[in-house]
Structures are given as C-alpha cells and as structure tokens.
Amino acid sequence: MKIGFIVNPIAGMGGRVGLKGTDGVYDEAVNLGAQPISSEKALIAIKTLIDDYPEVLDDIKWISCAGSMGKNSLINAGINEEKIHVAYASDSFDAGKTSTKDTVKACKHFVDEDVDLLVFCGGDGTARDIVSMVKKNVPILGIPSGVKMHSGVFAVTAHAAGPMIARFVKGELRTGDAEIMDLDETLYRKGSWKVRLYDTAIAINEPTYVQVGKASFAQINDDEIKNDITDHIEEELDNHSDTLYLFGSGGTIDYIANKLSIENTILGIDAIYKKKNIGKDVNEQQLLTLMDSYDNIKVILSPIGAQGFIFGRGNLQLSPKIIRKIGIDNIIVVSTPSKLKATPVLRVDTGDEALDKMFVDYEMMLVVIGYRMSRVVHITSI
Amino acid sequence: MKQKTTAFFKDEFNDLDEKGYTWTIRRLEGPSKPHVTVDGKKCIMLASNNYLNLANHPNLRKAAIEAVEKYGAAAGSDWSIAGTMDVHQELFDRIAEFKNTESAVTFQTGFAVNAGVIPQLAGKGDILISDELNHGSIIDGVRLTKADRAIYGHSNMGELEKVLKEASKKEYRRAIVITDGVFSMDGDIAKMDEIYNLAHEYGALTYVDDAHGEGVLGNGYGIGKEFDLEKEIDFQMGTFSKGFGGFGGMFAGSEYTVKYAWNTARSWLLSAAFPPHVAAVNLAAMDVVEKEPERVKKLWDNAKYFKKEIESLGFDTGYSQTPIIPAIVGDSKKAQTLANMMYDEGIFALAIVFPMVARDKARIRNQMNAGMTREDLDTILRVYEKLGKKLDLI
Numbered sequence: 099m100k101i102g103f104i105v106n107p108i109a110g111m112g113g114r115v116g117l118k119g120t121d122g123v124y125d126e127a128v129n130l131g132a133q134p135i136s137s138e139k140a141l142i143a144i145k146t147l148i149d150d151y152p153e154v155l156d157d158i159k160w161i162s163c164a165g166s167m168g169k170n171s172l173i174n175a176g177i178n179e180e181k182i183h184v185a186y187a188s189d190s191f192d193a194g195k196t197s198t199k200d201t202v203k204a205c206k207h208f209v210d211e212d213v214d215l216l217v218f219c220g221g222d223g224t225a226r227d228i229v230s231m232v233k234k235n236v237p238i239l240g241i242p243s244g245v246k247m248h249s250g251v252f253a254v255t256a257h258a259a260g261p262m263i264a265r266f267v268k269g270e271l272r273t274g275d276a277e278i279m280d281l282d283e284t285l286y287r288k289g290s291w292k293v294r295l296y297d298t299a300i301a302i303n304e305p306t307y308v309q310v311g312k313a314s315f316a317q318i319n320d321d322e323i324k325n326d327i328t329d330h331i332e333e334e335l336d337n338h339s340d341t342l343y344l345f346g347s348g349g350t351i352d353y354i355a356n357k358l359s360i361e362n363t364i365l366g367i368d369a370i371y372k373k374k375n376i377g378k379d380v381n382e383q384q385l386l387t388l389m390d391s392y393d394n395i396k397v398i399l400s401p402i403g404a405q406g407f408i409f410g411r412g413n414l415q416l417s418p419k420i421i422r423k424i425g426i427d428n429i430i431v432v433s434t435p436s437k438l439k440a441t442p443v444l445r446v447d448t449g450d451e452a453l454d455k456m457f458v459d460y461e462m463m464l465v466v467i468g469y470r471m472s473r474v475v476h477i478t479s480i
Numbered sequence: 481m482k483q484k485t486t487a488f489f490k491d492e493f494n495d496l497d498e499k500g501y502t503w504t505i506r507r508l509e510g511p512s513k514p515h516v517t518v519d520g521k522k523c524i525m526l527a528s529n530n531y532l533n534l535a536n537h538p539n540l541r542k543a544a545i546e547a548v549e550k551y552g553a554a555a556g557s558d559w560s561i562a563g564t565m566d567v568h569q570e571l572f573d574r575i576a577e578f579k580n581t582e583s584a585v586t587f588q589t590g591f592a593v594n595a596g597v598i599p600q601l602a603g604k605g606d607i608l609i610s611d612e613l614n615h616g617s618i619i620d621g622v623r624l625t626k627a628d629r630a631i632y633g634h635s636n637m638g639e640l641e642k643v644l645k646e647a648s649k650k651e652y653r654r655a656i657v658i659t660d661g662v663f664s665m666d667g668d669i670a671k672m673d674e675i676y677n678l679a680h681e682y683g684a685l686t687y688v689d690d691a692h693g694e695g696v697l698g699n700g701y702g703i704g705k706e707f708d709l710e711k712e713i714d715f716q717m718g719t720f721s722k723g724f725g726g727f728g729g730m731f732a733g734s735e736y737t738v739k740y741a742w743n744t745a746r747s748w749l750l751s752a753a754f755p756p757h758v759a760a761v762n763l764a765a766m767d768v769v770e771k772e773p774e775r776v777k778k779l780w781d782n783a784k785y786f787k788k789e790i791e792s793l794g795f796d797t798g799y800s801q802t803p804i805i806p807a808i809v810g811d812s813k814k815a816q817t818l819a820n821m822m823y824d825e826g827i828f829a830l831a832i833v834f835p836m837v838a839r840d841k842a843r844i845r846n847q848m849n850a851g852m853t854r855e856d857l858d859t860i861l862r863v864y865e866k867l868g869k870k871l872d873l874i
Contacts, residue, residue, distance in 0.1 A: 462638070462642040
C-alpha cells in the first residue's frame with residue numbers, strides 16, 4: 099500500500115504565540131518566539147505506528163517529501179530509508195519555510211504516484227491546500243498539529259493517528275465524506291472569527307457493523323446507509339408537499355439531493371419546494387424573503403466538521419433570525435452512524451447566546467440514521 | 481447471473497473465518513451441568529445459560545420420559561392446526577399463573593417470539609423505542625415493522641424520555657418501549673421501574689425480553705416480580721431454555737394481547753408445536769423453581785462471591801448486577817487467548833469480542849450456576865489469577 103506523507107513544518111506555530119493560524123504570518127510567529135511543533139507531532143504518530151503495529155510496516159511504501167516536509171520525520175521515527183520514496187523536494191526547505199505552493203505541488207506528485215492514503219501533519223489550512231489538489235481522489239488523514247482543526251479529517255490526537263494508519267492498511271477502516279473547514283478569511287479581515295465550509299474530502303472512519311449472525315457481522319458501507327436516509331427524506335418530502343425545505347451544506351445532504359435528482363449546492367443552502375430547487379445557494383436575505391411566502395418550513399442538516407456542528411459552521415446563512423423562524427421542532431438532522439461515532443455530540447454556535455441556550459436546554463435531538471430510524475444525540479454549544 | 485453455483489460461499493465463509501467470526505462447535509459429551517466433558521476434556525462450565533442447574537434435574541428428566549410415554553415423540557402439526565395438545569395448553573395456563581398475567585402462550589424459541597410478535601405490534605404511524613443494546617432478535621423484529629424506530633443510549637433514561645417527549649409531539653397511534661430485562665453482554669438489569677414510569681407518563685406501552693431474567697430475577701419469577709410490575713408490563717416474553725433448563729419461548733400479557741399475538745405472528749402460525757415432552761419439562765421446571773427456592777438463592781450467593789473475588793484479583797466486571805459476570809480484558813485477541821488457555825486449564829468459558837462489544841471491551845463472559853460449589857468457584861478464580869498474571873491483565 100502506498101501512503102503519501104507530508105508534514106507542513108510551520109503548521110501550528112502561530113497558536114502558542116496567540117495567532118489565529120500560521121497562514122501568511124510565519125515571520126510574525128517566529129518574531130514572537132514560535133517554535134516548530136509539527137515534526138514532533140508527526141514523529142509521535144509514526145512512532146506509535148512502528149511500536150504498536152510492526153506487522154503492517156512491510157506492507158507500506160511511503161511516498162513523501164524531502165527534509166522537514168516528510169522524510170525527516172519518517173527517518174527519525176525509525177522507518178527504513180529503503181521504504182521511502184521522495185517524490186518532491188522544495189527549495190524553500192533551507193529557509194525553514196514552506197508555502198501553500200509546496201503542499202499543492204507535493205500532492206500533485208502523490209496523486210501521480212497513485213497513493214492509497216494521504217497522511218498529513220498540519221491544520222485546517224494544510225487540509226485545504228491538500229484537498230484543493232487531491233479532491234476526492236485520495237482519502238486523507240490529518241495528524242493534528244495546526245492552530246485550527248475544524249475539518250473532519252483529523253485523528254483525535256497525534257497518538258491516535260498511528261493506529262488509524264495501521265487499521266486502514268489492514269483493511270479495517272472505511273472511507274467516508276468529511277468537510278474541510280477553515281477560517282472565513284473575508285470575515286476575518288473584517289474582524290470576525292467565523293469558520294466556513296470550503297470543500298468536502300474523503301476521510302477514513304470506523305465502519306458501521308450490523309449483526310448478521312450470533313457473532314458474525316457485516317460492514318455496511320456509508321452509501322447504503324445514505325440510501326436508507328434518502329428513502330426516509332423522500333418520504334418526508336412526499337408526505338409534506340406543502341412544506342418548504344432548506345437543504346443544508348455538506349456531503350451527506352448533497353448525496354441525498356443527488357439521489358432524489360434535486361439540484362443542490364454542496365457548500366451552500368438551497369431552498370427546495372415540491373422536490374424542485376427554487377433557491378440555489380441562497381444568502382440570509384434571500385432566505386428571509388423566500389420564507390415569507392411559505393407557512394411551513396423545515397431545514398435538513400447534517401453535522402459538519404470535526405466537532406459535529408449543525409449551526410454556526412459552514413452555514414452562516416442560517417442566521418439566528420432564520421433559525422428562530424424555522425423553529426427547533428422543524429429541524430431534521432441526518433447522519434451516518436460512522437459520522438456520529440466520530441462526533442457523538444451535536445454542537446451549535448449561532449452567534450446568538452439566547453438561541454444557543456435554547457438548543458442546550460433542549461439537551462438532545464433525534465438524528466435520522468436510516469429509513470424511519472433515528473437515535474438520540476446530545477446537543478451542546480461551544 | 482454471475483454466480484450459478486454455491487461455490488462462492490467457500491470464499492465468503494473463509495472471509496468470515498479470517499475475521500474470526502465463525503464458530504468452532506465444542507461438543508458436550510453428556511448432560512449440561514457444572515462439571516462437563518467438552519471435546520474429551522473435563523471442564524467446569526462457565527458458558528451455559530443453565531443458571532439454576534435444572535437441565536439435568538431428576539424431575540425434569542422424569543417429566544420428559546413420562547410425557548413421551550403418554551404423548552409420543554412429537555406434536556405432529558403446527559400449533560395453529562392440530563399440534564396443540566392438552567399438555568401445551570396446561571403450560572400456557574401455568575405460565576400465566578407463574579408470571580401473574582391474564583394469559584400466555586409458547587413459541588418455538590425466544591427468538592421466534594421477538595422476530596414474530598414485534599412486527600405485529602406496531603405498523604405505520606406507530607413508533608418502537610429500543611435500547612441500543614437490545615438482543616439481536618429484538619433488532620430483527622423491529623426491522624420487520626413499518627413503524628418508526630428510535631434508539632436510545634443503553635439504559636439512558638434521559639435519552640428515553642427525550643424520545644418519548646418527541647414522539648408525543650408527533651401524534652403517533654402507539655409507542656412501545658422495548659428492552660431486554662437482563663442485558664446478556666454486561667449482565668446489567670434494565671431500569672424497569674423507571675422505564676415503566678416514563679412510558680406510563682407519556683402514554684407508551686412496555687415490552688420486555690426476560691430471557692436471562694427467567695428463574696433468576698424476582699425469586700425466579702422474572703423481572704415483573706422483581707420490580708412488582710407483573711400486571712403493568714404490557715408485553716412480557718421469555719424463554720425456558722436458560723434458567724428453567726427447558727426449551728422454547730413464551731409470551732405473556734393480557735388476554736387479547738396474547739390472542740392477537742398468536743393469531744398474527746407468522747413464526748407461531750407457520751411452525752410446528754414443540755414436542756409434548758418439552759411442554760412437560762417446562763411445567764416441571766416451574767414447579768422446581770417454586771418448590772426449591774434455595775436454588776435461586778444459591779445462584780445469587782455464587783454470583784456475589786465470584787464477583788467480589790474476581791474483582792479483588794483486579795479484573796473489571798463492568799456493570800454486572802446478575803449471575804452474568806464479565807471479566808473485561810480489553811483486546812479481542814487477548815480475550816480469545818485467555819478463553820483458550822482457560823480451556824486448557826479445564827474451564828469452559830466464552831470470549832466475547834469486537835464487534836459484539838466495543839473494541840476495547842472484549843471479555844470473558846462468566847455465567848454462574850446454582851450447582852457450582854465454593855470449591856468450583858475457587859478453582860476458577862485460581863485459574864483467573866494464574867492466567868491473568870501470565871497475560872499481564874492483573
């Protein structure tokens with residue numbers, strides 16, 4: 099199995115000196131006394147892999163970058179040099195600085211080398227750069243080392259990344275959709291700290307099992323479950339043909355819309371009436387205008403990113419005003435069980451404390467996990 | 481068609497086998513009791529559901545033989561056509577008396593009750609509310625309905641209330657809360673009083689699977705008696721094949737609930753009645769439970785002693801509250817290794833591994849038996865101590 103391995107050597111440096119990231123502020127971070135941390139995190143992940151899962155090492159061929167962008171961490175952790183193929187080397191290394199361009203170029207080489215998995219060490223910015231190149235062609239796994247880690251592609255800790263690599267190699271893990279989130283730069287420049295949805299990627303996750311015998315289990319793939327959820331939503335739409343539905347952002351909702359042949363914006367909010375898209379990628383104002391014409395309005399959402407947000411990440415169009423107008427009882431949350439396993443709590447961050455409190459007081463929601471099948475999930479604010 | 485023969489099952493079987501999902505059948509040479517011979521090796525039995533040691537009880541054996549003499553070897557027909565004999569009817573009535581319900585009926589197995597009855601109890605416009613750790617037969621029964629299904633976290637009453645609250649907003653025709661009485665992997669008991677109170681508060685019905693509680697809870701009478709809810713639980717199912725040492729499933733409740741159940745459950749309507757001697761054995765089992773109350777007491781004494789001692793060795797027994805006492809070892813491979821080593825030491829125990837339980841919660845499931853002596857328990861504990869140290873578990 100070929101694993102692409104890339105370290106963003108400057109990722110996470112901004113955090114300890116109070117910056118909101120290291121993107122474009124590397125010099126400032128260094129002046130403030132920031133030290134590189136990502137190579138250390140990468141080392142922890144690979145060392146855990148070597149120590150706890152020696153049996154998979156022979157099966158892995160590492161496709162990496164020269165020096166601090168990958169090879170050094172692999173060698174320091176104890177990976178045999180023969181097992182490493184350096185696919186990319188950058189001139190920026192000597193200065194200790196690498197850029198977005200380096201990440202993207204390296205990823206291009208990984209795709210050309212046909213890697214089965216891309217392991218990166220960095221934060222949301224690194225994930226964005228990677229996905230901008232690899233799209234949904236390669237599953238990615240992040241060793242958390244950034245300042246911001248809202249995307250749904252990171253292992254919980256650097257230690258946890260080791261076993262995930264091993265289990266993926268052994269075929270015990272599956273792939274599924276994950277969102278790539280990052281700070282909204284436009285809003286940030288205006289002084290506002292908001293995270294938005296930039297892209298969707300393929301991450302690796304724990305498969306969902308169904309019991310098929312007393313001790314025998316079958317893995318169901320995420321698409322099968324999403325098809326079940328689609329059947330559920332289709333029935334919902336058929337039974338309430340007088341209702342305006344707002345389709346949220348992210349891969350799960352997009353899958354459902356595609357299955358139902360409804361046009362949909364993966365990164366935005368769409369208004370659906372009688373199974374037709376009547377408002378593509380609408381903003382808050384457009385939504386408010388639309389909502390004036392309908393008595394019954396529901397919203398269909400899926401938890402987004404690493405922390406399971408249903409409001410406040412990737413769907414700021416759904417402002418507090420709109421959420422209040424829709425009403426908590428008209429919010430339908432759908433999720434695959436594997437996604438719920440990774441984010442067992444739903445979160446809201448609407449920017450309106452009173453509204454957030456209303457959700458927190460609600461304590462739990464019923465999340466649709468299959469056809470006519472739901473389960474209780476706790477809800478909290480940040 | 482691409483697959484014209486069954487040859488592909490070889491690959492599918494091998495795939496299961498590689499994952500460790502296949503069963504190696506161990507053969508008991510002789511009756512099921514605390515001391516058994518398994519594949520030629522003398523063992524103490526830690527893996528049977530024969531909690532009260534009734535499977536080889538003289539009264540049950542005698543009842544079987546006499547019934548064979550009187551009724552022959554088999555029932556000869558479906559329950560619904562010509563297979564129900566007077567001894568079966570006597571059993572139905574006796575169950576109702578024993579469970580203190582209006583009526584009762586038997587099924588081939590406990591599985592046949594859940595998979596057959598649950599789909600008949602709810603349809604479109606209803607909701608079934610199920611504990612996440614309910615038995616596979618409940619899950620299958622629930623899958624077969626057209627009702628909405630909601631799952632709450634294991635024994636999490638806050639979550640159950642949330643579902644009931646949400647369900648009450650949606651004008652369902654009926655809601656049924658379904659739970660195991662004793663959960664078979666952890667040996668914990670459903671909070672039946674709280675479940676009933678919540679269900680009652682929100683106008684929902686209750687269904688309990690008492691398979692591991694029969695002969696064990698409520699002085700042997702089961703979970704209804706344990707919580708003083710015999711009349712209040714709407715649907716009670718159980719089995720004779722565990723604590724009672726007999727065979728077959730049972731379903732008990734109000735007169736019309738029971739009549740409706742057997743008139744609609746295809747697993748009852750389309751199956752032959754179990755042999756008459758099975759009914760006789762089950763009748764004898766209930767008599768023994770009543771006449772020899774010391775059996776239930778001994779079972780619990782053994783459970784308390786074993787739990788205390790194995791915990792003091794350093795093993796985690798999880799949430800056990802019953803004679804099912806897991807020894808949690810964590811890693812699946814380690815649990816399997818421990819079970820194999822125990823067999824070599826003359827203890828027959830079952831390893832429960834991922835994904836039957838969480839990845840880090842693989843365990844040996846120890847099932848107590850009223851027929852075990854203190855010496856038996858001490859022998860088992862010594863083996864646990866020895867192997868636990870060897871495998872670095874304690």
